[in-house]
Amino acid sequence: MGRRSSGRPTINDVARLAGVSPITVSRALRDPSLVSVELRRLVDGAVAELHYQPNVNARALASSRADVIAVLVPSLTNIVFADFIRGIYDALDDGTLQVQIGNTHYSPQEEERLVRMFLGQRPSGLILAGIDQSSATVKLLKAAGCPVVQVMEYHEEPIDMLVGFSHFEAGKAATEHLVHAGYRRIGFIGARMDPRSQRRMAGYQRALEEAGMFDPTLITTTPTPSSVPLGGELLAEALARNHDLDAVFCNNDDLALGVLFECQRRAISVPHRIGICGFNDLDLMRAAHPSVTSVTTPRYETGRHAVQMVRRRLSGETEEVRYLDLGFRLQARESSARAFAPRWKPA
Amino acid sequence: MGRRSSGRPTINDVARLAGVSPITVSRALRDPSLVSVELRRLVDGAVAELHYQPNVNARALASSRADVIAVLVPSLTNIVFADFIRGIYDALDDGTLQVQIGNTHYSPQEEERLVRMFLGQRPSGLILAGIDQSSATVKLLKAAGCPVVQVMEYHEEPIDMLVGFSHFEAGKAATEHLVHAGYRRIGFIGARMDPRSQRRMAGYQRALEEAGMFDPTLITTTPTPSSVPLGGELLAEALARNHDLDAVFCNNDDLALGVLFECQRRAISVPHRIGICGFNDLDLMRAAHPSVTSVTTPRYETGRHAVQMVRRRLSGETEEVRYLDLGFRLQARESSARAFAPRWKPA
DNA sequence: TTGTAAGCGTTATCAC
DNA sequence: GTGATAACGCTTACAA
Numbered sequence: 196m197g198r199r200s201s202g203r204p205t206i207n208d209v210a211r212l213a214g215v216s217p218i219t220v221s222r223a224l225r226d227p228s229l230v231s232v233e234l235r236r237l238v239d240g241a242v243a244e245l246h247y248q249p250n251v252n253a254r255a256l257a258s259s260r261a262d263v264i265a266v267l268v269p270s271l272t273n274i275v276f277a278d279f280i281r282g283i284y285d286a287l288d289d290g291t292l293q294v295q296i297g298n299t300h301y302s303p304q305e306e307e308r309l310v311r312m313f314l315g316q317r318p319s320g321l322i323l324a325g326i327d328q329s330s331a332t333v334k335l336l337k338a339a340g341c342p343v344v345q346v347m348e349y350h351e352e353p354i355d356m357l358v359g360f361s362h363f364e365a366g367k368a369a370t371e372h373l374v375h376a377g378y379r380r381i382g383f384i385g386a387r388m389d390p391r392s393q394r395r396m397a398g399y400q401r402a403l404e405e406a407g408m409f410d411p412t413l414i415t416t417t418p419t420p421s422s423v424p425l426g427g428e429l430l431a432e433a434l435a436r437n438h439d440l441d442a443v444f445c446n447n448d449d450l451a452l453g454v455l456f457e458c459q460r461r462a463i464s465v466p467h468r469i470g471i472c473g474f475n476d477l478d479l480m481r482a483a484h485p486s487v488t489s490v491t492t493p494r495y496e497t498g499r500h501a502v503q504m505v506r507r508r509l510s511g512e513t514e515e516v517r518y519l520d521l522g523f524r525l526q527a528r529e530s531s532a533r534a535f536a537p538r539w540k541p542a
Numbered sequence: 543m544g545r546r547s548s549g550r551p552t553i554n555d556v557a558r559l560a561g562v563s564p565i566t567v568s569r570a571l572r573d574p575s576l577v578s579v580e581l582r583r584l585v586d587g588a589v590a591e592l593h594y595q596p597n598v599n600a601r602a603l604a605s606s607r608a609d610v611i612a613v614l615v616p617s618l619t620n621i622v623f624a625d626f627i628r629g630i631y632d633a634l635d636d637g638t639l640q641v642q643i644g645n646t647h648y649s650p651q652e653e654e655r656l657v658r659m660f661l662g663q664r665p666s667g668l669i670l671a672g673i674d675q676s677s678a679t680v681k682l683l684k685a686a687g688c689p690v691v692q693v694m695e696y697h698e699e700p701i702d703m704l705v706g707f708s709h710f711e712a713g714k715a716a717t718e719h720l721v722h723a724g725y726r727r728i729g730f731i732g733a734r735m736d737p738r739s740q741r742r743m744a745g746y747q748r749a750l751e752e753a754g755m756f757d758p759t760l761i762t763t764t765p766t767p768s769s770v771p772l773g774g775e776l777l778a779e780a781l782a783r784n785h786d787l788d789a790v791f792c793n794n795d796d797l798a799l800g801v802l803f804e805c806q807r808r809a810i811s812v813p814h815r816i817g818i819c820g821f822n823d824l825d826l827m828r829a830a831h832p833s834v835t836s837v838t839t840p841r842y843e844t845g846r847h848a849v850q851m852v853r854r855r856l857s858g859e860t861e862e863v864r865y866l867d868l869g870f871r872l873q874a875r876e877s878s879a880r881a882f883a884p885r886w887k888p889a
Numbered sequence: 890t891t892g893t894a895a896g897c898g899t900t901a902t903c904a905c
Numbered sequence: 906g907t908g909a910t911a912a913c914g915c916t917t918a919c920a921a
Contacts, residue, residue, distance in 0.1 A: 207915095251662075252915090256916090259546075298628070298631050312637065315550075422826075424829040477770075479770035482769075482774055482803050554898080564899080577906070603900090605899075605913085896917080902909105902910085
């Protein structure tokens with residue numbers, strides 16, 4: 196044992212105990228089918244006896260490939276990304292791959308910096324939120340040399356692969372639901388206004404234009420990060436501008452909840468005087484009183500699928516899914532059920 | 543350039559361009575004070591010109607030390623841990639250290655497996671939630687050879703270092719607040735009942751015992767994971783058992799919100815007929831109608847402090863904080879303000 | 890199917 | 906303060 200040794204058993208120790216060469220141990224561990232049953236048994240025995248654990252750094256150095264999936268999200272606390280990350284972890288539970296998370300704080304510059312940094316580690320895969328990367332980032336990703344999955348949006352020309360849904364269509368569907376429910380002066384309330392929020396708002400606008408009801412003064416947004424209290428504040432603003440506002444499509448459930456509380460505070464009847472539709476369908480929306488209409492989105496599933504796409508690519512499967520639309524579902528509840536309105540029917 | 547080369551510039555390329563030896567480059571990058579100003583400038587120039595980025599795997603292999611902080615949490619979506627993790631990331635924003643997160647799913651066995659796995663990577667530090675590790679895990683951690691920080695609890699004999707607050711005291715303070723507010727039949731509503739929940743419940747029990755009001759039938763718990771809808775269900779259970787229940791201390795804000803909605807649904811007046819106190823003080827508690835009393839907890843700060851403790855240890859500072867109580871704060875609001883009750887005053 | 894030799898890019902060690 | 910040398914533990918390339 197050299198002076199610099201870490202003291203832990205190495206592949207050489209295993210090889211010696213098993214009476215084989217180190218490379219045979221290496222093969223037996225990475226792909227047992229490369230080694231005869233006999234030797235495989237010997238190796239497994241020695242590994243167990245020594246409690247051998249491969250050194251991931253040595254492995255990565257020798258193979259120029261880290262057993263790591265890099266994940267870039269704009270926020271760590273937004274439940275949307277928390278659920279997504281949980282999906283990733285659950286899909287990776289066999290422990291063969293590690294996760295590295297980067298927080299871009301909704302900044303394309305920060306995203307570019309992180310992509311550069313992560314790519315420097317030669318990850319086995321890179322998963323990142325959205326389709327609005329800077330052109331420099333796109334260039335880096337196209338030359339990444341590992342599977343790249345964009346998530347949480349839908350687009351038919353991904354950099355490499357993509358899984359998500361169309362925020363435009365989701366925003367449009369939510370707004371159409373309010374139209375069908377009988378509301379006529381439907382507002383939009385949004386915070387942060389990142390690219391996905393923008394696309395949901397574009398869907399809202401399209402739906403109202405098609406219904407002949409669009410009015411830009413019905414839109415109330417702020418670059419401030421979203422929160423429940425902010426929902427109430429934005430509703431107050433919207434009502435001050437349009438006294439006849441009779442429904443709001445909220446950019447997310449936090450804002451919708453804030454709107455509901457503000458209505459309660461002002462004794463505004465929901466859904467009769469004002470209808471509410473949220474976005475994401477957190478479990479509290481069904482528990483609220485009245486229960487709140489929302490759009491169910493596939494956050495957890497997106498994480499799982501993204502990992503599966505990376506895995507499939509790594510295992511060299513031929514028939515490959517390049518983009519996957521997981522869709523969304525409108526969940527109609529009490530908050531948008533005007534007594535006299537016809538029941539909304541999915542298309 | 544050998545056949546196996548990754549193609550990226552190495553420390554040798556930098557050395558050659560700067561006209562110095564590789565080890566000088568290494569030193570200039572890790573600790574500029576080890577190298578003369580002259581050479582340092584040459585090295586910096588070469589690094590910039592080649593866009594050199596050190597290979598973290600080679601570095602980790604040669605030094606037996608990865609620039610990684612391992613973090614173990616029981617859940618990725620619980621906002622408590624999401625805020626904590628955000629604190630960790632923000633404290634690490636200079637990019638010298640990477641984060642590896644492990645999800646223990648509230649299982650000590652899984653925690654042990656992850657500790658074993660992470661320690662195998664020789665991290666620069668290990669941060670983990672709670673003080674209820676298995677004895678095997680404790681043994682591993684004591685021999686970890688890196689700073690270990692337990693978080694989210696308070697205890698004066700940490701394995702190594704600790705930062706958090708006392709859940710027992712917090713539960714006790716919340717309950718005492720309800721007592722002082724004039725409530726007499728104060729229930730406890732809890733889900734999951736992990737060790738921290740247990741300690742908050744123990745604090746609840748102590749407070750009621752001291753007030754001569756304890757009654758075990760006032761406790762309603764379930765091992766089911768917490769959620770807003772569950773809060774409503776547990777309130778229904780509690781009311782079925784004790785019609786005279788006049789307040790509830792909820793194990794967390796999700797449950798408290800569920801309780802509030804259920805009260806609204808049943809037209810039970812809050813705070814007059816029933817008082818509510820939550821735990822964690824999410825921003826929605828102040829937005830709710832009525833606003834909900836809760837206990838503010840230092841989640842984000844805990845993450846920041848944990849990283850600072852690791853850093854301080856790594857930089858070999860002498861005067862060392864081994865444990866740090868960040869405390870909590872009772873945030874009294876409308877949901878626990880009985881009209882006739884004396885105003886609660888902090889001790 | 891198994892083994893040999895060489896190298897992955899960096900840092901520890903020791904000499905100057 | 907700077908450099909030569911030899912690891913660190915594993916895998917690729919090639920040979921048998």
